[in-house]
Amino acid sequence: MEIKGDVVIRPMQKRDLDAANAVIESCVMGWNLPDRVKRLSLRSYRYTAYDLAHFEIVLAESSGAGVTGVAAWEPAARADLPDDQSGLLLHGLYVSPQFQNHGIGGLLVSAALAAVRREAMNGLLVKAQADASGYFRSHGFIRLPVENEKRDYPHRWWLPIAQMPLSREPPDAPEHAAP
Numbered sequence: 001m002e003i004k005g006d007v008v009i010r011p012m013q014k015r016d017l018d019a020a021n022a023v024i025e026s027c028v029m030g031w032n033l034p035d036r037v038k039r040l041s042l043r044s045y046r047y048t049a050y051d052l053a054h055f056e057i058v059l060a061e062s063s064g065a066g067v068t069g070v071a072a073w074e075p076a077a078r079a080d081l082p083d084d085q086s087g088l089l090l091h092g093l094y095v096s097p098q099f100q101n102h103g104i105g106g107l108l109v110s111a112a113l114a115a116v117r118r119e120a121m122n123g124l125l126v127k128a129q130a131d132a133s134g135y136f137r138s139h140g141f142i143r144l145p146v147e148n149e150k151r152d153y154p155h156r157w158w159l160p161i162a163q164m165p166l167s168r169e170p171p172d173a174p175e176h177a178a179p
Helices: 016-027 035-045 106-118 128-140
Strands: 007-011 056-062 066-075 087-095 122-125 158-159
Touching: 007 106, 016 035, 016 056, 016 066, 016 087, 056 106, 066 106, 087 106, 106 122, 128 158
Parallel strands: 087 122
Antiparallel strands: 007 056, 056 066, 066 087, 122 158
């Protein structure tokens, strides 16, 4: 499916919750998990008006297709970051399955990286779904080792901002990335 019109990245508003959550649901239902697990966990991935106060959430929107992607981030916990680093945690990155591989995910990641730069932080952390790990590896993210099995999520990926030229736009989107 082609995207008609230009894609715009903009802050999510309360009125956008249904459209954003529809994108998230389409992604979650495509994950490599049993259907029952997807149905039971879906509620925890949806955003609410409460989340708008705690995360920075942006949407990818096209005049021809509406909302096609969602990204949310917050400051990362020091315990999850590489030593002596600061960063944002990409809480969620979702692109509607029919619009994947069209550059939308790259635009959303670029928006998160712009926030990292704006906050004068060192990088972007992702706690990815296992089947999204290949995307992050192929786009320059570095897998962080598990140092404490009780604490460390096994699919943590780090993109240090120092490695990224200001003009670089990451290639297209992963299907999903969420804790």
